[in-house]
Structure formats: C-alpha cells, structure tokens
Amino acid sequence: MESAIEWRRADTAAAAPAGPCTSAGDVLAALLDSVEGGELHIRPLRALLESGRFARFNEVGLALRRAFRDPAQRDYFIARMKPHLQLVIGVLPSGIQRHGMLPPEPSAPAPDALRLEQVSDAELRQWLVDDGSLIYGEFQRYELANYFDAIVPHLRPGGEMIDLGSGLGKVVMSAALALPFERCTGVELLGYRHAMALERRARLLSLSQQLLAALPGQALQPEAPLALPVGGAATLRHLLELDARIELREQNMFEADVSRASLVFIYSTCFAPLMDALAAKLARELPEGCLVSCTTFALSHPAFRLLQHFPANTLAWTGVFLYQRVAVPEGAALPPPAALYAPDPDEWEVRARAECAAYDAA
Helix, strand or coil, rough: CCCCCCCCCCCCCCCCCCHHHHHHHHHHHHHHHHHHCCCCCCCCCHHHCCCCCCCCHHHHHHHHHHHHHHHHHHHHHHHHHHHHHHHHCCCCCCCCCHCCCCCCCCCHHHHHCHHHHCCHHHHHHHHHHHHHHHCCCCCCCCHHHHHHHHHHHHHCCCCEEEEEECCCCCHHHHHHHHHCEEEEEEEECCCHHHEEEEEEHHHHHHHHHHHHHHHCHHHHHCCCECCCCCCCEECCHHCCCCHHHHEEEEEHHHCCCCCCEEEECCCCCCHHHHHHHHHEEEEHCCCCCEEEEEECCCCCCCCCEHHHHHHCCCCCCEEEEEEEEEECCCCCCCCCCCCCCCHHHHHHHHHHHHHHHHHHCC
C-alpha cells in the first residue's frame, strides 16, 4: 500500500520554541525536544559483562576474536560462523571488531585461555544473540515524527502503547507526549539502559513541572484544550498527568503483560532470531484489533494482517511494518520458523575474507 505522506528528512525536524513558553503547546514542544539524544551513550562495560547473563560473554567472545585475527585459524573461524549467519548484523559480529565491547588482551593469550574449538555451537549461537542485543539503535527525531504521522490514522484515543525493548525510553516518552494514549509503557531487559531511562523520565517530569508552573494561572485549567503535534486533541490533563501515563519496567519482553495493549512497538532490527517467538507470544496474548509495528523484519503469523509496509529510506532508514491483530480461524496452520536474514554463505565468505584481509593490512 503506497503512502501519500510527505516524509520528513533529517533537516526538517521541528524545533522547540525559542524563548520562554507562553502556552501549553509551547510546553509540549519543549518537552518533546528534551527527550532527544541518547543514541550515543556510555555503556558500563565491566558491570554489564560481569552480570549473570553476560558472565561468559568475554570468554567466548575473546576466543572467537582470536580465531578471527589469527590467519592460521581463518578457515576454522569461517566454518564455525557459517551456520549462524542469520544472527549477525553485517558481515562480522560487532563484538569482535575494533569498535566492539570486548576488552583488549595481550598479543600472547594465557596458556589456559578458551579456544574456539572448546566453544559449542549452542554457546556460539547464544554469544551471537547476546552480541546483537548489545547493539543500541533508535529512531532519530524526524523518523519518529514520520512514524507517528503514519500510525495516527489507525489510532483511537486512550489505550496503552507498549515498547518491547525500550532502551533509554525515547519512544515511550515521545509517544506519551505526542499521542493520545492513556498509558505508555517501556519494557527493557538490560539494567543499565533501564536505569538511564528512569533518569531521563525523572528529568522530563521535572522539566514539565517547571514549565507548567511558569504559565499564567488561566492557562492551567485541566480541561483546557491542547492540540497534539500529529493531529488530534487532548486537554491539559495530558501533561498534568504525565507521571501516571509513563511507566518503565526492567523486564524480559517475553514476560511482559501485553493483554491490554492497543499498540506494540518493536525496534526489531537486531531481533532477527527472536521474531518467530515474538510473533507467537503476541498472537497468544494481544487483543484483537491491537496494532503492532516492527522494523527491518516482518512478522510471519496469520494472526497479523499487514496494514502498511514503509520501505527503507522512506519513513526511516530501515523498513517499517504496521500490522493489526486479527482472529485466526480454528485449525489454521502456522508457518514454519523462517530465517529472516540469511545471506548466501558463499557470498558472505567472500566478504568475510575481505574483512580479514583489511584487518591484516591495518
């Protein structure tokens, strides 16, 4: 389905009003502007990699990186990687590259250092999944504004928006400001990201109180009309009750309660190995009529009807899919699990060996 929306680009995002806020609309614009940033942030590597889930991340990752860097082990490295290419974003895993999260080590590793030959396929697969989960991405402001423009015709006032994998909370807080949801909830597994999101939420609420307190008394009537930036109307309660409308949880997305959701947002670009399981969970638990959007990878399940597909470099840098939860006829066959991203192994090997040669030449 083609869209007639004229998409914003990086240089067309709206700016916050200059000077002091004199209306509730000015306050709303300033709050939206304050949610910006976060794509680049400091990760607490030691605390993260020593946590329970990632306790073996360094050990397995260093074994993989040593095999990548050693010309004598290249053939073995490539052979071990080939069965798992659908789990890698790009050619080589982010963690083993120079910009990756693995720590430096001496040129001569310790005699008892783990070797890739000692790493099982199951361990390697889990390491690649974890490596992908440590990559952080989010919509830029103009992309998020495009996204809101695209979904608002399908929304009804009220309901709950849930962001699965909410990171630093940008989408959750922006949606609470720009859209007429009763509640916006973020679910994030990594503790450091959840903690940063809570800090950003606290700053947003503090700024909201400060800006609203500076408005003249007649502008603070709870039922005073408030125009939302992507169309639709609300009242000043939309801002006065912001604290109650934004919830952030540190939780595994597969354990999150989505039974009351009216929109589920998933920035799923790094979730390729999880998409079938996510589709099954959402099909089991979402109410009929609920909207679901995801990035890069489609949902393959009869419980979801595609409303719109926005190809890469239209709404955002990557493709965006918008679905609606529908009833599934009794006895309908479910599609088999699919490899959502599976490059040709021979083509991948050519590119991987080129990356290895570039590393050797550097």
